[in-house]
Structures are given as structure tokens and as C-alpha cells.
Amino acid sequence: xxxxxxxxxxxxxxxxxxxxxxxxxxxxxxxxxxxxxxxxxxxxxxxxxxxxxxxxxxxxxxxxxxxxxxxxxxxxxxxxxxxxxxxxxxxxxxxxxxxxxxxxxxxxxxxxxxx
Amino acid sequence: xxxxxxxxxxxxxxxxxxxxxxxxxxxxxxxxxxxxxxxxxxxxxxxxxxxxxxxxxxxxxxxxxxxxxxxxxxxxxxxxxxxxxxxxxxxxxxxxxxxxxxxxxxxxxxxxxxx
Numbered sequence: 001x002x003x004x005x006x007x008x009x010x011x012x013x014x015x016x017x018x019x020x021x022x023x024x025x026x027x028x029x030x031x032x033x034x035x036x037x038x039x040x041x042x043x044x045x046x047x048x049x050x051x052x053x054x055x056x057x058x059x060x061x062x063x064x065x066x067x068x069x070x071x072x073x074x075x076x077x078x079x080x081x082x083x084x085x086x087x088x089x090x091x092x093x094x095x096x097x098x099x100x101x102x103x104x105x106x107x108x109x110x111x112x113x114x115x
Numbered sequence: 116x117x118x119x120x121x122x123x124x125x126x127x128x129x130x131x132x133x134x135x136x137x138x139x140x141x142x143x144x145x146x147x148x149x150x151x152x153x154x155x156x157x158x159x160x161x162x163x164x165x166x167x168x169x170x171x172x173x174x175x176x177x178x179x180x181x182x183x184x185x186x187x188x189x190x191x192x193x194x195x196x197x198x199x200x201x202x203x204x205x206x207x208x209x210x211x212x213x214x215x216x217x218x219x220x221x222x223x224x225x226x227x228x229x230x
Contacts, residue, residue, distance in 0.1 A: 043205065049218050101146055101163065103160070107157045
């Protein structure tokens, strides 16, 4: 069964500092990987996605992520964090082979930003 | 183009009551699904549908029923609500025809409390 691990439950960074959120996945085939962001009381917004090709993917709001097959990782990065980036971030892998298209999510990393 | 809409936004039920959570989309996506989000658990798939007239169970289907009579609507029914069903419910859609690689689009969510 597929799984996603986000080792950091809560991260605090200063505004303007760089950010890296970790994500490790377990999936038997080529993974379809996603990062979503959720602000308090809101729905999920897609930040970026990886299906194939270039392993460094660019997303919205200045985020990027790098797919590393050898490490089963898909870490999210941003060079300079803004106060508005404070939210919860979810990494997910889609089961593209079984017909359910089930997204398996990590438990999330809550990001706090110090002004 | 409203995307994915969910009603109601908030609902409080008593144990044993029934209700239907509505999900509608205007993007003509074949795939629709329901997730529940619980603190520290990420999101888990309840039921999904790959087209009108076709539904299947996800990871946590017990206590929930679905039907898909049209492409646009995918209601989730709680026949006899239990406190364990207190959660935030998200509907998601995804196009299946055409391009192979497509992300899922989430609605704004319904926050349900069962007393």
C-alpha cells in the first residue's frame, strides 16, 4: 500500500528565510506527487505536481519541489518565506494504477512565520 | 465557472440523524470523490466515482452512501450519524478523458459536527 510521511509536524521560520518541507513516499510504480496548501478553515489549493519528466518542478507562489526517486522524496522549497505562507502543507501521492485515483496524504506540516 | 461547490459549509447533527452533503461541479469532470479530514490524520478517501452510474468504496466507506446519477453531482449520505463522523468533508474532481496527467480539484469543504 502506498504511504506518505511528512516528518515535521510543525516548523517555524522567520520571514525572508528559506524553507524546506520534507516528504517521503512509498509507492510501487512511478508516483504522481502533489503538494497542497491549506489555510485555516479553507480548502486545499494545489501548489505543484509531478507526473514525469524534469525532476525539479515549479509551482505557484514561488514554491518548487524536487523529485528524487533514489530517496523516495519530494521535498518542497521556497527561497524566501512571506508571512502569508503560514498555513498547513500536505504532500500526497496518487494511486494511478488501481482505478481509484486515491490520493494518499501525509499528516501535514504546519508552517508558522515569525515577522 | 464555479468549479467545485459544496453545501452546506457547516452542519450540526444529533446522533442518529441523517443528512446529505452536496457536491457539484461544472467542469464536466468524470471523476468525483469524497474525503474526510481529521486532525493529525491527513485526508482519507471515503467513496469515489469514475462516471455517472458508477461508484466504489474508498479507504473509509463505513457509515456513508453515495450515488452518481449525473456527471455534475455526487452527494454523500449519512444514514445514521455517529460522533465518529465529526470531521471536515471535502469533495474532489478530476478529468479522466484526454490528457493522462491531471490533478484533483478540491471543494471548500463541509464542517460536520455530530453531537
